Amino acid sequence: MNIATTDTEIISRVLHGENNLYAALVERYRNFVFTIAMRFTPHREDAEEIAQDVFVKAYRNLADFRGDSKFSTWLYTITNTTCISFLRKKKLAVHSLDQEHVFEVADAQNSDFKANQVEAKSRMQMVNQAIQMLSPDDAKIITFFYKGEQSLEEIGRIIGLDPNTVKVKLHRARQRLRNKMEEHFAEEVKNIAD
CATH class of the missing domain: 1.10.1740.10 (RNA polymerase sigma factor, region 2, helix turn helix motif)
Known part of the structure; x- marks a missing residue:
C-alpha cells in the first residue's frame, strides 16, 4: 500500500x-x-x-x-x-488537564518495546517527569507544541492567546523545562549527551 x-x-x-x-x-x-x-x-x-x-x-x-x-x-x-x-x-x-500522573500513565500504554525503544521510552519518561514539574500553563504549551505538533497560531486559538504571546510563553517554558531537566536529571542528561 x-x-x-x-x-x-x-x-x-x-x-x-x-x-x-x-x-x-x-x-x-x-x-x-x-x-x-x-x-x-x-x-x-x-x-x-x-x-x-x-x-x-x-x-x-x-x-x-x-x-x-x-x-x-x-x-x-x-x-x-x-x-x-x-x-x-x-x-x-x-x-485537571495537568494532573501529574497523566504523562506517566500515557507513556505506560505500550509494553512491547525492543531494547532501543525501551531506552527512548525511558528518555521520554524523564522528559515527561520534568514536564510534570512545570506549572500547568507551561506544561500545556510544551505538550501542545511538541507532542501535539501544534503551530503557535493553533495553540493561540486553543488557549485564547495571541501567537506572539504563545511564542514568548513557549520560550520561557522551554527554559524552565531545561532547568528542571538539569536540576533533577543531571546524570541522565549527561549520559544522553555522551
Missing part, C-alpha cells in the same frame, strides 16, 4: 474511496488522542474507549475537515468534546 505522506493527502484519498488509508491517520495520532483522553480520566479503559469514539467520529465527519488548520487541531477539538461528553454520560469527575 502506497501511503500518502501528509494528512491532507491521506484525507483526500480516504474521501475518494481509499478507506483503508484512514488507519494511517489513526496510527499517526493514536498516542496524541490517548494522552489527551488520559487528562480527563485516570482510567486507561475509559481513555481507550474515548480514543476509539474519537476516531470513529473523525472518520464519519472527515468530509467536514476544511483544512483551515492542521488535522491535529481539528482532532483535538473532537477529542476534547468527546471526553467531556463521555464524562457527562458516565458521571465521572473531570480531572
Whole structure:
C-alpha cells in the first residue's frame, strides 16, 4: 500500500474511496488522542474507549475537515468534546488537564518495546517527569507544541492567546523545562549527551 505522506493527502484519498488509508491517520495520532483522553480520566479503559469514539467520529465527519488548520487541531477539538461528553454520560469527575500522573500513565500504554525503544521510552519518561514539574500553563504549551505538533497560531486559538504571546510563553517554558531537566536529571542528561 502506497501511503500518502501528509494528512491532507491521506484525507483526500480516504474521501475518494481509499478507506483503508484512514488507519494511517489513526496510527499517526493514536498516542496524541490517548494522552489527551488520559487528562480527563485516570482510567486507561475509559481513555481507550474515548480514543476509539474519537476516531470513529473523525472518520464519519472527515468530509467536514476544511483544512483551515492542521488535522491535529481539528482532532483535538473532537477529542476534547468527546471526553467531556463521555464524562457527562458516565458521571465521572473531570480531572485537571495537568494532573501529574497523566504523562506517566500515557507513556505506560505500550509494553512491547525492543531494547532501543525501551531506552527512548525511558528518555521520554524523564522528559515527561520534568514536564510534570512545570506549572500547568507551561506544561500545556510544551505538550501542545511538541507532542501535539501544534503551530503557535493553533495553540493561540486553543488557549485564547495571541501567537506572539504563545511564542514568548513557549520560550520561557522551554527554559524552565531545561532547568528542571538539569536540576533533577543531571546524570541522565549527561549520559544522553555522551
